[in-house]
Amino acid sequence: MPDAFADHLTDTPPAPENSLAAYTTLRLGGPAGTVTTAVHADEAVATVRNASAKGLPVLILAGGSNVVVGDAGFAGEVLLLRNRGIEVVAEDAATVLVRVAAGEPWDAFVQYAVTNGWSGVECLSGIPGSAGATPIQNVGAYGQEVAHTIEAVRAYDRVADETRTMTPAECGFGYRSSVFKHSDRYLVLSVDFRLDRSTDSAPIRYAELARDLGAAAGDRVPSQQARDTVLKLRAGKGMVLDPEDRDTWSVGSFFTNPVVSAEFFATLTGVPHWPAADGAVKIPAAWLIEQAGFPKGFAGAGVAISSKHTLALTNRGTGTTGALLDLARTIRDGVRDRFGIELHPEPVLINCAF
Ligand SMILES: Cc1cc2nc3c(=O)[nH]c(=O)nc-3n(C[C@H](O)[C@H](O)[C@H](O)COP(=O)(O)OP(=O)(O)OC[C@H]3O[C@@H](n4cnc5c(N)ncnc54)[C@H](O)[C@@H]3O)c2cc1C
Secondary structure, eight states, X not given: OOOTTOGGGTTSOOOSTTBGGGGSTTOOOOBEEEEEEESSHHHHHXXXXXXXXXXXXXXXXXXXXXXXXXXXXXXXXEEEEOOOOEEEEEEOSSEEEEEEETTSBHHHHHHHHHHTTEESSGGGTTOXXXXXXXXXXXXXXXXXXXXXXXXXXEEEETTTTEEEEEOHHHHTOBTTBOTTTTOOSEEEEEEEEEEEEOSBOSOOOOHHHHHHHTOOTTOOOBHHHHHHHHHHHHHHTTOSOOTTOGGGSSOSOSBOOOEEOHHHHTTOOSOOOEEOGGGOEEOOHHHHHHHTTOOTTXXXXXXXXXXXXXXXXXEOSSOOXXXXXXXXXXXXXXXXXXXXXXXXXXXXXXXXXX
């Protein structure tokens, strides 16, 4: 069976055996101890259990679109999650509850939902990776995040050695975070999404998207139109995977948008911002990076800021993880010196440090 997550890698020369570069959208990362592909949830659980019994560390990988793997690789068990399936498990007049297997490619599910007249994830079109990874960092874009529609997450808990169903409260969703991120306790097996029965989108919340749609904030538009417009906007920023376009050899945004206290924000002048939770203030990292002297295209050794999007750090084909992280540190330090604000990486760093 063709690997649904490997299409974007067809242009790259074959990597050495077990090289994790073959499984990441950055095309970076050294060798794995063992790589096991699981196409059923049971196999995935058994792989993780066996590795634990042998005292081996485990790395769960699906699309490899939100990981930075060190050049030394990962000396343990790498589980490639490839279980598939989309199933309606409950429905009423207004909504459907859809169970999506963790290894299902996310964007294929979004298109399936739009085609079936299920609304609530259309603005998350074009995000690479798997459905099972979306709760890990509460994937979000263009005014939607999966926390808006997730009703339950089925996960194998390695500490309790049992599979259980977790509520959204137990998932602890926040801005690009959850209990799953930076933890190897849980293996997500499937995710239940509660979607509205409607061919119209959820209310449009994102100003740039509303503008492109010719709509006002809060309007609903046909979901397919919302999806097409999001895909167009994302492609213009190199945020849809395209093997021909090295601006997309990335993990998407490398830095999260920093959130600062209102008191600290009051000490800054002329800085764009949005309100965040609890009276805090969110600042666009891309703006800070540009103002600190790092324009689009700013390059390191075989790596560079994307020519289309300041937040994406990219491998130009000859990069290494070491060089990527050097570039990231240079940017972080420059922003800290200029604004006194600390940038934090969005992807999960595996066997490497920032
Ligand atoms: C071009 C581009 C654009 C992007 N745009 C966005 C965006 O707009 N918004 C956004 O939020 N993200 C974005 N991302 C980041 C990324 O696509 C998402 O975070 C995605 O959900 C990662 O899925 P994946 O299957 O590739 O995860 P992987 O990279 O394989 O894994 C990411 C992390 O999740 C863990 N993990 C994965 N699956 C499971 C599982 N089933 N159980 C337990 N742990 C698991 C891994 O161990 C790892 O720690 C973008 C990335 C790229 C390359």
